[in-house]
Amino acid sequence: MSAVAAVFVHLALAVALFFLMGWIGRHTAGMGYISLSLFVTRDEAPAFNFAFRAFGPIAFIVIVAAALYGVGADWLVGGIWFVAVYYSAFRVGYNLAMGRRLLLNWPREALILAVTVGGAWLLYDKVIRVRQYLLPDAQSVSTELWIIVALFIYATLNRIEVSEAGSRRRKEAYLAHAFRTLRSQYQSVVEPLVPNAFVESVVYSIMVYESFQRPPAFQALERVAFPRFSKSLGPMQVQTESMISNTESVRLGTEKIVAAYERAVTERAEPNFDPVHDDYRRGSVVYNIAEDYNPDHSYMEAISALNHRVIERFYPSLAERNRAAGSYANGLSGILSYV
Structure with missing residues (x-):
């Protein structure tokens, strides 16, 4: 041979x-x-x-x-x-x-x-x-x-503990690069559609996560395979029956997130409900939005953990308000254990 x-x-x-x-x-x-x-x-x-x-x-x-x-x-x-x-x-x-x-x-x-x-x-x-x-x-x-x-x-x-510092640095560098790249590309699409900074943070959290799972090279392959072998397109992995651009994917995904946020707020008849400034209640809203986007438990956990990191890193005013209100440590103990 x-x-x-x-x-x-x-x-x-x-x-x-x-x-x-x-x-x-x-x-x-x-x-x-x-x-x-x-x-x-x-x-x-x-x-x-x-x-x-x-x-x-x-x-x-x-x-x-x-x-x-x-x-x-x-x-x-x-x-x-x-x-x-x-x-x-x-x-x-x-x-x-x-x-x-x-x-x-x-x-x-x-x-x-x-x-x-x-x-x-x-x-x-x-x-x-x-x-x-x-x-x-x-x-x-x-x-x-x-x-x-x-x-x-x-x-x-196998009993030796390895420091997490290097892993944390690499993941923070990746998150910063991915967030800033996506925001520079799609800020003009996202900003007019979101009602507040919190919803914007959720949009970018989902966009970063979806783009991690399906980076640009794979998104290009999905376009070639559409519609026979692929049903979702673009940075937001929007389910669609017709070919759409990346910009349209982000617009449709953002609108879906905003609609899920508004439903989550409307369905809560609690007094003084403020998901933007209340960290504990905000976490439950993120779960609701993530569940609407993809009803998978691991997906919901991932988006919640990632949103916490995005807010801490890129929306300091929201994070500072949470610390001042005293809800930061209690509200996110579960999410912090997942990060």
């Missing part, structure tokens, strides 16, 4: 590995797996997260190589360590295409890439490329001993 065909197979394996790692990660949250997000989360299992990302691809290559040897496709095992190279390049390219450059811990990413690629090449050169070396030697008792030692070190390192 040609080397070109082998390269295509290795590329396909790299793409499959990328999606497999994402799927496994989502199903190992109970073990401490942390995915990239807008929110600061304590890394309770740093050793697991590093080992999973660095050594997961290597384990995949070993298993695939053994399977290929088993079906007689030895020609595909040659150079199979390049799967780690393609996977690493695809992973970095994906995050850049998603506009997550500011969120990534680049020194850590470089270390993971070096361990993944270097480990894959070393294992291929010393073990995988020689068919009879791939299975463990039954007489090498020292191998099992070193595995036990490695597990002990792993368990010990």
Whole structure:
């Protein structure tokens, strides 16, 4: 078989590995797996997260190589360590295409890439490329001993607490960049439609979150796929039956948010109800607006947490009024635990 065909197979394996790692990660949250997000989360299992990302691809290559040897496709095992190279390049390219450059811990990413690629090449050169070396030697008792030692070190390192300062800096930098970029592009659309600064903060919170989930590159693909494979368009991911511009997406999304806000205020017959200046009641209104936009509990939690950060960072007058009223600490204790 040609080397070109082998390269295509290795590329396909790299793409499959990328999606497999994402799927496994989502199903190992109970073990401490942390995915990239807008929110600061304590890394309770740093050793697991590093080992999973660095050594997961290597384990995949070993298993695939053994399977290929088993079906007689030895020609595909040659150079199979390049799967780690393609996977690493695809992973970095994906995050850049998603506009997550500011969120990534680049020194850590470089270390993971070096361990993944270097480990894959070393294992291929010393073990995988020689068919009879791939299975463990039954007489090498020292191998099992070193595995036990490695597990002990792993368990010990996993108890080390890692500072959140770097993660917080990256997420704050991303939020500032995303907010200012979107506001500079769509302020002329949003400002005439919103009744107050609070509603404006919710609009940008939803816009930032939706644009994080569907960055410009993906929004462009959605336009190509519309209407057969895509029903939502633009920075606000508005559900639509016809093609609309980004500006129209923002206008429709803002109108939807304003309508949900007005319903939330009207439905509350409480005396002195003031969601703009009352932090505790404001939080419930954000939930109502988010639920109207996307009735998913995790979405509502995310928008509420993000809106808190947006107000703190970009609407200081609202935040100051809340502190002066004494409602800041009590009203957002639940949201702060989520950030």
